[in-house]
Amino acid sequence: MAEIKAEPFAFPVKHGQLALIVIDMQRDFAEPGGFGASLGNDVSRIGKIVPDVKRLIQGFRNAGLTVIHTMECHRPDLSDLPPAKRDRGNPRLRIGDEGPMGRILIAGEPGTAILPELAPIDGEVVVEKPGKGAFYATGLGEVLQRKGIKQLVFAGVTTEVCVQTTMREANDRGYECLLAEEATESYFPEFKAAAIAMIRAQGAIVGWTAHVDDILESIA
Numbered sequence: 001m002a003e004i005k006a007e008p009f010a011f012p013v014k015h016g017q018l019a020l021i022v023i024d025m026q027r028d029f030a031e032p033g034g035f036g037a038s039l040g041n042d043v044s045r046i047g048k049i050v051p052d053v054k055r056l057i058q059g060f061r062n063a064g065l066t067v068i069h070t071m072e073c074h075r076p077d078l079s080d081l082p083p084a085k086r087d088r089g090n091p092r093l094r095i096g097d098e099g100p101m102g103r104i105l106i107a108g109e110p111g112t113a114i115l116p117e118l119a120p121i122d123g124e125v126v127v128e129k130p131g132k133g134a135f136y137a138t139g140l141g142e143v144l145q146r147k148g149i150k151q152l153v154f155a156g157v158t159t160e161v162c163v164q165t166t167m168r169e170a171n172d173r174g175y176e177c178l179l180a181e182e183a184t185e186s187y188f189p190e191f192k193a194a195a196i197a198m199i200r201a202q203g204a205i206v207g208w209t210a211h212v213d214d215i216l217e218s219i220a
């Protein structure tokens with residue numbers, strides 16, 4: 001059986017059961033004027049991982065493996081947006097407000113779209129999710145079951161929010177989870193480092209972490 005060099009120990013690859021899940025690589029998190037910027041974050045950090053996310057996606061496509069994309073977004077009528085999420089804090093623009101890239105985090109708006117360099121291709125599943133975790137209020141679980149997926153490699157943003165939340169949801173559902181270190185980012189470098197450390201601590205209590213080069217070498 002192929003293995004990916006990983007921490008805290010090698011990740012055993014079950015080829016036909018492995019998929020890549022790319023979390024929320026949306027303009028709203030990566031570009032000025034979007035959701036991430038409205039919360040006061042330096043969004044330039046996010047764009048820097050695009051080349052590594054891109055080559056990971058390409059490696060999975062070349063190997064004939066499933067690639068799934070997620071988007072954090074809400075319905076235009078905000079019926080899936082709890083007031084507790086919309087009203088928290090004091091952002092310059094709240095979810096649903098009109099910004100320079102359209103309404104913040106609303107399905108179908110230009111700013112909510114996945115970055116063009118990482119756009120899904122025909123046949124790839126895109127999961128629209130109203131929460132931080134990709135299993136909450138979505139069909140992701142059924143999609144994975146139908147495809148026979150049991151192992152998930154994670155990329156995307158932000159490491160300690162939507163990526164880690166989804167990894168924890170997946171881990172509790174019995175999936176083996178691996179985080180691609182260079183293909184994930186946070187607005188806070190110390191939070192990324194802490195998330196990586198806590199995921200793989202205690203014998204991979206949430207999952208494994210690995211470098212993109214080592215993942216690509218093992219699936220080629």
Ligand code: C5J
Nearest residue numbers: 024072157158161162
């Ligand atoms: C956040 C996400 N950070 N995709 N969303 O609000 O991590």
